[in-house]
Amino acid sequence: MVESHSAAINPIAVSFEFSPPKSVEAEANLWRAIRRLEPLGPSFVSVTYGAGGSTRDRTHATVKRIVDETTLKPAAHLTCVGAARAEIDEVIAAYWQAGVRHIVALRGDPPTGVGTSYQPHPQGYATTPDLIRGIRAIGDFEISVSAYPEKHPESASVESDLDLLKAKIDAGATRAITQFVFDTDRHERFRERAFKAGIRIPIVPGIMPTNNFKGVARMAEKCGAHVPQWLRDFYAGLDDDPATRDLVAAHVAADQVSRLRLLGHDQFHFYTLNKADLVYAVCHILGLRPRT
Numbered sequence: 001m002v003e004s005h006s007a008a009i010n011p012i013a014v015s016f017e018f019s020p021p022k023s024v025e026a027e028a029n030l031w032r033a034i035r036r037l038e039p040l041g042p043s044f045v046s047v048t049y050g051a052g053g054s055t056r057d058r059t060h061a062t063v064k065r066i067v068d069e070t071t072l073k074p075a076a077h078l079t080c081v082g083a084a085r086a087e088i089d090e091v092i093a094a095y096w097q098a099g100v101r102h103i104v105a106l107r108g109d110p111p112t113g114v115g116t117s118y119q120p121h122p123q124g125y126a127t128t129p130d131l132i133r134g135i136r137a138i139g140d141f142e143i144s145v146s147a148y149p150e151k152h153p154e155s156a157s158v159e160s161d162l163d164l165l166k167a168k169i170d171a172g173a174t175r176a177i178t179q180f181v182f183d184t185d186r187h188e189r190f191r192e193r194a195f196k197a198g199i200r201i202p203i204v205p206g207i208m209p210t211n212n213f214k215g216v217a218r219m220a221e222k223c224g225a226h227v228p229q230w231l232r233d234f235y236a237g238l239d240d241d242p243a244t245r246d247l248v249a250a251h252v253a254a255d256q257v258s259r260l261r262l263l264g265h266d267q268f269h270f271y272t273l274n275k276a277d278l279v280y281a282v283c284h285i286l287g288l289r290p291r292t
Contacts, residue, residue: 011266011287012268012287012288013043013266013267014040014042014267014269014270014288015042015043015046015075015267015270016269016270017046017047017048017270017271018030018033018034018045018047018048018062018274019047019048019274020047020058020059021058021062022058032276033272034070034276036276036280037279037280037283038070038072039290039291040280040289040291042072043073043267044072044074044075045066045074046075046076046104046144046269047059047062047063047074047076048077049078049079049106059076059077060076060091060094060095063076063095063100064098067098067099073101074100075102076095076100077106078091078092078103078104078105078106078131078135079107079109079131080106080108080121080125080126080127080128080130081108081109082124083124084122084123084124086123088124088125088131088134089134089138093138093139096138096139096141100141101140101141102143102144103142103143104143104145104146105128105132105143105144105168105173106128106131106145106146107128118154128145128168128171129167132145132168133171133172136171142174143172143175144173144177145165145175145176145177146177146179147161147176147178147190147194148161148179148223148224149178149186149190149191150224150226151224153222153224158190158193162193162194162197165199166197166198166199169199169201173201175204176199176202176203176204177269178190178204178205178206178269179223180206180208180225180271181205181206181225181226182208182225182227182231182256183228184263187205188263190203191203202267204267204268204269205257205260205269206269206271207253207256207257207268207269207270207271208270208271209249209252209253209270209275209279210249210273210275210278211246212245213231213245214239217232231252235248249278250282250285253270253282254282254285257286258286270282270283
């Protein structure tokens with residue numbers, strides 16, 4: 001049984017990640033998700049970028065609509081890939097003009113996909129710290145960045161990942177959001193190493209509630225996230241049983257957050273995959289209620 005432990009520890013703060021729509025139907029689903037989760041009062045909501053910046057215009061339009069039509073505080077993903085500095089600077093300035101004060105600064109995946117070689121744009125920002133400095137030159141944004149508890153697939157070591165995270169902080173990053181992790185012990189070992197390395201900005205666990213185990217297992221393989229055997233066993237035999245997969249997914253995510261809370265975490269970033277009902281259920285289990 002999952003316990004919220006809300007009487008013993010501080011209440012949680014949550015944020016949600018959405019993906020920009022690729023069709024009219026997807027746009028309707030996105031906005032159903034946004035409206036479903038808005039009453040929970042998240043600290044912010046982020047909107048992703050496609051590989052190689054392929055959804056830049058849709059991301060910008062979605063963020064602008066969130067500013068104009070909701071009570072939410074949006075954070076726009078921004079990447080280095082596929083654009084010159086002048087183009088990226090125009091996007092940053094446009095966000096500031098639109099009232100956006102939070103950017104998630106990322107290197108980004110190569111246009112040719114995860115696992116292929118990254119090549120900076122000849123006139124672009126070469127690295128995430130470079131991008132952060134560019135953002136800082138334009139406006140006083142809150143800047144979130146990524147962190148990889150189990151090592152970025154292209155990184156030589158966890159230590160080099162921490163060196164890069166420190167460089168991002170030196171450039172002006174104010175928060176790190178982790179890649180999703182199912183093995184909580186691995187997440188905590190990373191946080192301990194980060195603290196020993198002098199990193200003091202909040203490290204927010206990324207939580208992936210999903211009823212599509214095969215899909216998330218493929219994602220985990222690409223990003224280097226370990227999928228424990230116990231999790232595989234939970235979903236075994238449920239390929240044709242989506243209702244039970246929903247229950248399993250809610251249990252797994254709520255249990256992980258509860259354990260992380262006992263370890264001192266009070267902020268959590270949910271990768272929603274635009275599936276609001278599952279995320280809403282997890283938040284409800286954890287004690288979050290709509291704000292009136």
